Amino acid sequence: MALTVRNIVKRYESCGELVLNNLNLNVAVGEIYGLLGASGCGKTTLLSCIVGLREVDAGEIIVFGKLKKKQGSLANLCGWMPQEIALLGILTIREVFEYFGSIYAMKPTHVQERIEFLSSFLNLPSINSGVRNLSGGQMRRVSLAVAMIHDPPVLILDEPTVGLDPLLRQKIWEYLTQISRQHAKTIIISTHYIEETSRCDKLGLMRRGKLLVEDIPQNILSQCNSTSLEEACSKLCHMDECALNATKWEEFRSSRTFQHATLRNNDSIPPLEVKIDNYRAILGVIVKTWHRRRRDFRFLFAQVIIPIILIVSFETIVGPTPKGTRIGLISNGNGNTSTALCTVNTSLSNNCLENTGICDFLKLFDDNEFDWVATDSHEDAMRNVQLGNTLGFLEFSHNFADHMRLRILHRIFSDNETILGSNISVKMDASNSIRTTQIYEMLIQKYYEFIENAVVACDIDKSRVRLPLKFGAIYGRIDSEFISFIEPGVMIIFIFILQALTHSRTHASGVLWTLDRSEGLEDRDYAAGVTLMHKIVGNAFTNSIQGLMQIGIFLSLFCGVYGMEISGSMATVILFAYVSSMSGTAYGWMIATYWDGIIETIMIIKCSAIIQSFSSGMAWPTETIPWTYRQLCNYLLPTTFQVDAFRSICLKGWSVTHPNVVRGFITAMCWIVLSIIICFRADRRKHK
Known part of the structure; x- marks a missing residue:
């Protein structure tokens, strides 16, 4: 068997109804398996569990003789086409293919061969066309081509022919039949079109999270004494409606013992190895992010224009002595x-x-x-x-x-x-x-x-x-203006918040992750083998470049144009600003993994920015804050100690060995580590 599902149970809430109720399923190698059922019956949930997007609460899934124990374990063994388009619109068709080719560790020549074949077979538009410029039907064809780009042994297609031309639909079915017969490709298709399932080698009818029947279409027609599959499915659903309601979760757990599925000797096949090239996957994430940012003007606006506007506005409005x-x-x-x-x-x-x-x-x-x-x-x-x-x-x-x-x-x-x-x-x-x-x-x-x-x-x-008081400065200058106190704090706060927000959709890595999740891009990447670690490493690389660029803009304007005082080492200043920018990046990741909505992510980051602007000592000394609230600001806000350390470097010239500066570095690093740990915990929770 290519795929064996035994007694799997899935629910989304601890006391909610069962989405998958003691479901069993068998798919042989080289078989086209049609999964039929109404919306909400659990088809998409079942397929998500098979490809690794969700964990089952009980039961087993065996793929090519190997028990699947973790999420995303199919990777290159499976070509997954979700219901959503799940393609990044800013990329061209070629770049989409090359991205997934990199994830699947394909050679460039092999990728090019598959691009040429799939473009001809699926009648795709010019491969240099932007995905966002395609029609709905063209996008679905590209989505199908992405699932087939690496010629996987298993194709799992969720509603692949919806919205396609009948002639193209016929052509796709002929091709699927050909590769299943000649190349032993295993294909699982979820569909609403009952007449299409007559082309399948085996048909499974789902209702209420259970598989009502699993057999070849001819046997189903014979057993139901029907002349059409539509009539047979109607009879089966009617019989199920008359049966008892689905067993409650507690009763189900207490009354059944789940058995480990075993393969018969004549079903034994050598297990296929999952291949995930971590380097190629990370490189793919980096290249995709690069294309995304170089084409979208909003990224340029967020990375370059917004910092300039913020600095010029701040220096123009705050600090100068009013005139006239x-x-x-x-x-x-x-x-x-x-x-x-x-x-x-x-x-x-x-x-x-x-x-x-x-x-x-x-x-x-x-x-x-x-x-x-x-x-x-x-x-x-x-x-x-x-x-x-x-x-x-x-x-x-x-x-x-x-x-x-x-x-x-x-x-x-x-x-x-x-x-x-x-x-x-x-x-x-x-x-x-x-x-x-x-x-x-x-x-x-x-x-x-x-x-x-x-x-x-x-x-x-x-x-x-003169007054009989003689003032002298140990650090700084007696005649320095109030703005010289604010500038270091403003720089750290701006860098931190911009890194948390402006990789997003104006644009910050945090909000980009939320956007990818809402459009199905994250799930598609995950099914292809892109893990959270790949995303973090790839985004850390691109965000480092952006962070250094923004630091250069801040220092050029603050120091070169407005004369901000830097008493300490410039290398220490740049190093600390970089670490602070990466803590902002990780902070954005953490928020994005916990909230699914784009608006929620943006609002949380912005509210956090407002709180930190007032409470971190950026514009007013924290010594004036009541003791209890000051402790909360010091230990619960990521920027309080960072602002103090950076101000000490700039105005006092303290080095990295000074306790205040060390405390700032430790705070930034701790927030990076803590944010990444929370990211992994949240990611684990989302895929249950």
């Missing part, structure tokens, strides 16, 4: 203080006590820093703020310059009138806290500079008007 903010100015009779009189062409006086006026203070600001709005009264300035015309205002007291001179002369002996008269009243719209804080810091800095200029002109040491 409208600030009111109340001089209270100190003269015309509009910018027309305080132009950049007027030099500051170097004479003692002659550089204490309002214009001397305003001259310290760049022309585009503020747009000064001269106002006559306190009420007008308040009205402008309330109307949204200005963000705040500065009010100088009457005779401000004179009071400043007296305060410099009298110093600690100044009276209250002098002190109050030399003050500058600043009132702001504090609802815009970030902008208000920036303006406060700028005004304080300029005021200190204003005072220093005044005392230096009088030969007074400017240290006397």
Whole structure:
């Protein structure tokens, strides 16, 4: 026997109805076996179990005398054509054939011979045509050709002739009959067309997960006293309807003992060896991914354009000091203080006590820093703020310059009138806290500079008007901007999320896997012998190239264009960014293996990106987070320690031997290993 199925039982839920109920089936070598039954009777599930896509809950499947113990074990022994088209539309017909030829470890010359034969036999369009440009019937013919490309000893075809021209259908049946007779090919066909099954050597009728009858068509007609197979099948189904309902799972398990199927001596045949060339399978995955990405503009957009947009947007919007903010100015009779009189062409006086006026203070600001709005009264300035015309205002007291001179002369002996008269009243719209804080810091800095200029002109040491605090930087610079703190974290978060998402269908490896599963591509690859390990190794190679390319884009823009500080070794920076990108890739794989829907996969990754952006210390120190939540962020988010380590490399110059950097590397590697382990567990669960 080519195939023996003994007492197999299959259910999809622990307490659900049986999909396959104690089913037995025998297919001889060189036999065309027709599997007939209505939709939902279990035909596709049975075929999936035979080719290795699903595990049976009980029973045995023996292929060419060898007990099938694991999924995907048929590989090159079987040509599998599923109900779905299950072909990657971005590839050409030739590339599809070459991909499966590589998986089946075929020689290039043999692949070319089979391409020429199948193209002629199935009347395929030009082999350089894109699959997505074909009609539905043409796609089914290509799908059938893929199942036959390696000339397997067993063909398992699920609804192969649906939607095909009657003449082509006739031609296909003639060819199947020929190879079964002359080359001893075993063929199992699932079909809805009852009249087609008359061409089969043996017919099996399925209903409710059981095989009602298994015999040659002539015997079935004779036993049912019918003139047509349609009439005979109708009678058999009616008889089954009158029988008792299917036994429940618990009763079935307790009342039966499953026997190991044994082959009779006259059925014995030498077992055929399964051949899986791991190198060729991985190479096939790499080549397919390469074709996929070079042809689809969305990949280029995701890999190159999106990183550029993100970096330019971030650097343009976040960090730079706002320019042209409208600030009111109340001089209270100190003269015309509009910018027309305080132009950049007027030099500051170097004479003692002659550089204490309002214009001397305003001259310290760049022309585009503020747009000064001269106002006559306190009420007008308040009205402008309330109307949204200005963000705040500065009010100088009457005779401000004179009071400043007296305060410099009298110093600690100044009276209250002098002190109050030399003050500058600043009132702001504090609802815009970030902008208000920036303006406060700028005004304080300029005021200190204003005072220093005044005392230096009088030969007074400017240290006397400075705060008695002297700040120095151990790492970084005292005058560094807030954006220098954010940039390393942003780079790691962007790389991690882009690798998790943008191999997908805008496009990330994670979402691509989900897309392949929803379109049947994953199952077809799996039946051909492509395991999860092949996918991981092949995708790791292509994603490494993409990750290094994105790292180059990030470093070129951040460092080359926007001047991001890199104090540590550039080799360490690139190495860490690469490891982080691969942890993002593995993270995307993990999510994709657990969720089947594309939308769910994208939403989960995006929600994860939002959480990590706020909680990983990218833009705000994790020390400000409450202790309990901080521990969750540190140990449950993959990027928290990575962001801290990368920032330490960039801003502190720490090497790979520093504990903080080591912790970042370990975190990334642990997430890679953990994600891959979860991938294998999820993959195992999906094929049960």
